[in-house]
Amino acid sequence: MLRWKYSRPLxxxxxLIMAVGPMLSFGILREPGIQQTLAVAFLYGALALxxxxxxxxxxxxxxxxxxxxAAGAYITAILIDSYRWPWYFAIPTAVIVSAVLAVLVGSAxxxxxxxxxxxxxxxxxxxxxVVISRNFGSLxxxxxxxxxxxxxxxxxxxxxxxxxxxxxxxxxxxxxVYAAIWWVTQxxxxxxxxxxxxxxxxxxxxxxxxxxxxxxxxxxxxxLASVIGAAMLLVSGNAAPRYADANxxxxxxxxxxxxxxxxxxxxxxxxxxxxxxxxxxxxLNQGKALASLPKIISGPLSEPAFILGLLxxxxxxxxxxGLSGAYYRLRMRYLQRDKxxxxxx
Amino acid sequence: xxxxxxxxxxxxxxxxxxxxxxxxxxxIYGLMGVLNFAHGTFLVVGAFSGLWISTKxxxxxxxxxxxxxxxxxxxxxxxxxxxxxxxxxxxxxxRHIEQALVTVGVALVxxxxxxxxxxxxxxxxxxxxxxxxxxxxxxxxxxxxRFLYIGASIVLYIxxxxxxxxxxxxxxxxxxxxxxxxxxxxxxxxxxxxxxxxFMGGFAAGLGGVLVGAYQNGVTPLMSGSWLIYGFxxxxxxxxxxxxxSALAALLIGVVDQFTNYYMPGxxxxxxxxxxxxxxxxxxxxxxxxVGR
Amino acid sequence: MNAITLQxxxxxxxxSHVLQGVSFEVPSNKVTALLGRNGVGKTTTLxxxxxxxxxxxxxxxxxxxxxxxxxxxxxxSGIGYVPEDRDIFSTLTVAENLSLAVRDADPNYDLVxxxxxxxxxxGSQRAGTLSGGQQQMVxxxxxxxxxxxxxxxxxxxxxxxxxxVGEVAEALSKVASETTMLLVEQNLALxxxxxxxxVVMAQGKVIFQGEPSNLEDDAFVHSMLGVSGGLH
Numbered sequence: 001m002l003r004w005k006y007s008r009p010l011x012x013x014x015x016l017i018m019a020v021g022p023m024l025s026f027g028i029l030r031e032p033g034i035q036q037t038l039a040v041a042f043l044y045g046a047l048a049l050x051x052x053x054x055x056x057x058x059x060x061x062x063x064x065x066x067x068x069x070a071a072g073a074y075i076t077a078i079l080i081d082s083y084r085w086p087w088y089f090a091i092p093t094a095v096i097v098s099a100v101l102a103v104l105v106g107s108a109x110x111x112x113x114x115x116x117x118x119x120x121x122x123x124x125x126x127x128x129x130v131v132i133s134r135n136f137g138s139l140x141x142x143x144x145x146x147x148x149x150x151x152x153x154x155x156x157x158x159x160x161x162x163x164x165x166x167x168x169x170x171x172x173x174x175x176x177v178y179a180a181i182w183w184v185t186q187x188x189x190x191x192x193x194x195x196x197x198x199x200x201x202x203x204x205x206x207x208x209x210x211x212x213x214x215x216x217x218x219x220x221x222x223x224l225a226s227v228i229g230a231a232m233l234l235v236s237g238n239a240a241p242r243y244a245d246a247n248x249x250x251x252x253x254x255x256x257x258x259x260x261x262x263x264x265x266x267x268x269x270x271x272x273x274x275x276x277x278x279x280x281x282x283x284l285n286q287g288k289a290l291a292s293l294p295k296i297i298s299g300p301l302s303e304p305a306f307i308l309g310l311l312x313x314x315x316x317x318x319x320x321x322g323l324s325g326a327y328y329r330l331r332m333r334y335l336q337r338d339k340x341x342x343x344x345x
Numbered sequence: 346x347x348x349x350x351x352x353x354x355x356x357x358x359x360x361x362x363x364x365x366x367x368x369x370x371x372x373i374y375g376l377m378g379v380l381n382f383a384h385g386t387f388l389v390v391g392a393f394s395g396l397w398i399s400t401k402x403x404x405x406x407x408x409x410x411x412x413x414x415x416x417x418x419x420x421x422x423x424x425x426x427x428x429x430x431x432x433x434x435x436x437x438x439x440r441h442i443e444q445a446l447v448t449v450g451v452a453l454v455x456x457x458x459x460x461x462x463x464x465x466x467x468x469x470x471x472x473x474x475x476x477x478x479x480x481x482x483x484x485x486x487x488x489x490x491r492f493l494y495i496g497a498s499i500v501l502y503i504x505x506x507x508x509x510x511x512x513x514x515x516x517x518x519x520x521x522x523x524x525x526x527x528x529x530x531x532x533x534x535x536x537x538x539x540x541x542x543x544f545m546g547g548f549a550a551g552l553g554g555v556l557v558g559a560y561q562n563g564v565t566p567l568m569s570g571s572w573l574i575y576g577f578x579x580x581x582x583x584x585x586x587x588x589x590x591s592a593l594a595a596l597l598i599g600v601v602d603q604f605t606n607y608y609m610p611g612x613x614x615x616x617x618x619x620x621x622x623x624x625x626x627x628x629x630x631x632x633x634x635x636v637g638r
Numbered sequence: 639m640n641a642i643t644l645q646x647x648x649x650x651x652x653x654s655h656v657l658q659g660v661s662f663e664v665p666s667n668k669v670t671a672l673l674g675r676n677g678v679g680k681t682t683t684l685x686x687x688x689x690x691x692x693x694x695x696x697x698x699x700x701x702x703x704x705x706x707x708x709x710x711x712x713x714x715s716g717i718g719y720v721p722e723d724r725d726i727f728s729t730l731t732v733a734e735n736l737s738l739a740v741r742d743a744d745p746n747y748d749l750v751x752x753x754x755x756x757x758x759x760x761g762s763q764r765a766g767t768l769s770g771g772q773q774q775m776v777x778x779x780x781x782x783x784x785x786x787x788x789x790x791x792x793x794x795x796x797x798x799x800x801x802x803v804g805e806v807a808e809a810l811s812k813v814a815s816e817t818t819m820l821l822v823e824q825n826l827a828l829x830x831x832x833x834x835x836x837v838v839m840a841q842g843k844v845i846f847q848g849e850p851s852n853l854e855d856d857a858f859v860h861s862m863l864g865v866s867g868g869l870h
Contacts, residue, residue: 061442061445108622108625108626109625111625111626111629112625112629114441115374115378115380115441115445116581116585116629118380118445119380119577119578119580119581120581120621120625122574122577123574123577123578123581123618123621124618124622126574126614126618127614127615127618130614130615130618131615134611134614136611199652246570246574247570250449250453253446253449254449257446295461295462296462298461299458299460299461299462300454300457300458300460300461300462301461302461303457303458303460303461304457305453305454305456305457305460306453306454306457306458306461308453309450309451309452309453309454309457310450310454312446312449312450312453313433313447313450313451313454316437316443316446316447316450317433317436317437317443317447320443516730516734516737516738517738519727519729519730519734520727520730520734520738523727523728523729523730524725524727526690526709526725527721527725527727528738529690529708529709529710529713530688530690530709530710530713530719530721530725531710531713531719531738531739531741531780532710532711532713532714532739532741532784533710533713533738534708534710535710
C-alpha cells in the first residue's frame, strides 16, 4: 500500500484543529483575516477537485469550467438581490440552472475531442464572461461585480466577528465536494471515466457510449462547481466577473497540475496552496522586500503569475505528477528500501 | 447604404487583424498538434517591440517608420516564438496536452514579465498622421487605417501561401499537416518545419500586434488574452491547419461582429460564440477543415 | 551479408506485447517475404524498423545499429518505406509527392517513369484523386527515387483490383532484381514469383526462417500462413 499508515489519523487531527481552532482564545485560527484567507482557499481546493474529476480522472481538458462556478455565484446573487428570493430557494435553483447549462454546453462541446474541445470550451467560457462583464439585462452589474444583499442572508454569515461561520461553511463544502468526488470516482461510472481517459478507442470497443459518460463527468463537475460558486458568494460577499474569466480556469489547471492530477487529495492541496500563495505573493508585492532590487527583476517578481507560471512550467516539464506524484515517488522509494533491508536480514 | 459600406469595410479590417493572429495558430496546430496559448504573447511581444522601435529609435512617425515598426514587431514575434519552440515545445515532443499546458505557463510568465516591466496601462503607439483620415467609399467615410490592416493581411497571406506553395519547406509543412510520421519516414527532419512554422506564426502575430496596438490606440500586456480567444475561435470555425479556412473565418467573424455590434450593441462577442456553436454542430471539422484529424 | 538484422525486438503498444522477441535477417540483394496471418505483427515489425514506434532489442542496418535513431535518420541511412495504407499526401500533387521524397542529388526519375509511365502524365493531379492502384504506384515510386540499401513494402496489392495487382506485381519483380527488399504480402502468387527468402511470424514471434522450398515441407508453419493453397 502506498498510503502512509498515519495519513488518516493525521487528516482527522487536522480536521479537528480546523473545526475547533476558530473557537479557541489562542492560535492563528481565531484571527478573522486568517479565517477568511483559509475559507477562500478551501473553496478553491474544492473547485480544483471538481476540475480534477474533469481533467485528472476523465482526461477532459476544459477551459470553460469557470463558467459554472460563476453561474452558481451570479444566479444565486441575482435571485436574492433582484428577485428577492430567500437564500434557501435561490441556491438550489442556481445549482439546477447551472446543471442544465452544463448539459447544454457539454453536449455541444463534446462533439469535439482533445485540443479542439479545449478551444471550444474556452469560447463558451468566454461568452459567459462577456455576458457577465457587459451587464446584459442590467442584472450582473458589469465589471463592478454584484454584492450580495446582506439583509437577505442568514445573520451568522454577516460581519467580521462571524467570519468563523464562513470558515466552517467553506470547510464543510470542501469535505462535501471531496466526498462527492470520492464517491463518483469509486463508482462504476467513475471507472469508465478513467478508462476513457486512458484509451477511448478501447472503451468504445467495449460498447460504452464514450460521449455520454464524458457528458456525465462534465455535468457532475459543473454542478459541483456551481455549489462552490454559491458558497464563494457568501464567503467573499459578492459575485465578481473574474469568476467567469478564462484565467480562473487556467488557475484551476495550475492547481491540479501543482498538486498532481487524478489523485483527489493532490488537487485539493494544490488548490488550497495556490490560493494562499497567490494571496501571499500579492502581499509580497506591496511589501518592501523587492524595492531594493532593480525594476527589471523586481517588476516580474512582484507579479504572482510570474512565479506560479515558472513553477507550472517546471512541474509540467520535469516533475509530472506534481506534489502528490513526488509524494508517491518518495513513498515508493521508502517502501522499496524497507523491503530490501528486511530481505537482507 | 453608406452605413452598410462602412460597417462592411470595418468588419473586413477587423477580420484582417483576426487573420494575423489565427493564421499562425492554425498552422502550428495543423502541423504539430500544439494548442498554443502563448500565441497571444507573441502578439504582445511584437506590439511592444514595435512600440520600442517607434519611440526609441525612430524620432518621427511617418509611413516608413510605421512599416518599419510592423516588420520589426513581426521579426521580434517570430524570434520569440522560435525561442519558445526550441526551449520548451520540442522537449515535450508529441505530448500534446503537456505542450498546451506548458504554453499556458509561458503565457503567464511572459505576460507577468511584461506587466512587471511596463505596467498594464495602455501606451500610445506613434502612428503616421494620415491614420486619422477617412476615405470616401460610395457615400461612406471609412477610416483609412482599416485599409492598412486589410492590405497588410493580404500581403501576409500571399507571402505565407507562396511559401507553402512554392518552397521546399512549404512542401514539407503541407505534407506534415497531413501526415507528420510519413514525412519523417521519407527521411525529412520535420522539426525544421516546426521551427519554420513557429517563426512564421510568430511573425504574423507580432506584426498583428503592432497593428492591434494602432487599432486599439494603445499597447498593453493585457491585449494577449482577448485576441488569443478570437484567434482560437477563428481557427476552429475555419478548420485546423487550413490557411484559407482561417482567412475565410476571420473575414466572416470580423464582419458578423461589426454588424451585430452596430445593430445590437455589445452583442458581437456573443453572436460569434453562437456562430462557433452552429459551425460545430453542423460541421465539427470547421469550414475548410479536413475530416478525421 | 545481411542488409537488416533484428535481434530480440520487443514492442509494447497500449499495454499489449505485440512483438515478443523477434529476430531475423534480411539478406542483401534478395527479396525477403515476411508472412503470417493478420495481426501477428508484420506491419508492427516494419514500423519498428523505421523507428515509427518505440522498441527494445537491436535493429541493425549492415554493421550499424539503427535502434533508437529518429525516423528521418533511419530513412536517410538508406531505407525506403512503402507503408500499408500507402500514406501518400492526398492534398499534394503527384509531382509534389515525388519531389518531397527526393534526397539524392540525382533522383532516378527514369526508373520510376519507366515502371509507372502513368505517373509522368499525372504530375499536376492531386494525389487524393488518384485510384488506389495509382496511389500505390506513387508510394512505391517514392522509395525508388533514391538509392536505398533496402525497401520495406507493406502489402502493396492489398485492396487492389486483380488487373492492378498484376501491374504492381510486375513492377515489383522488375525492381526486385536490382535491390534488397523486405516484402509483407498476402498474395502468394506474387510472393512465389519474387521471394528468395522467407520469414514467417505467428503471435508476435518468428516461427520459420529460410528458403521458400523448405517451407513446403513444414505443415505446421504452412498452416500459420493463414491462406489456403500451397506455396508452389
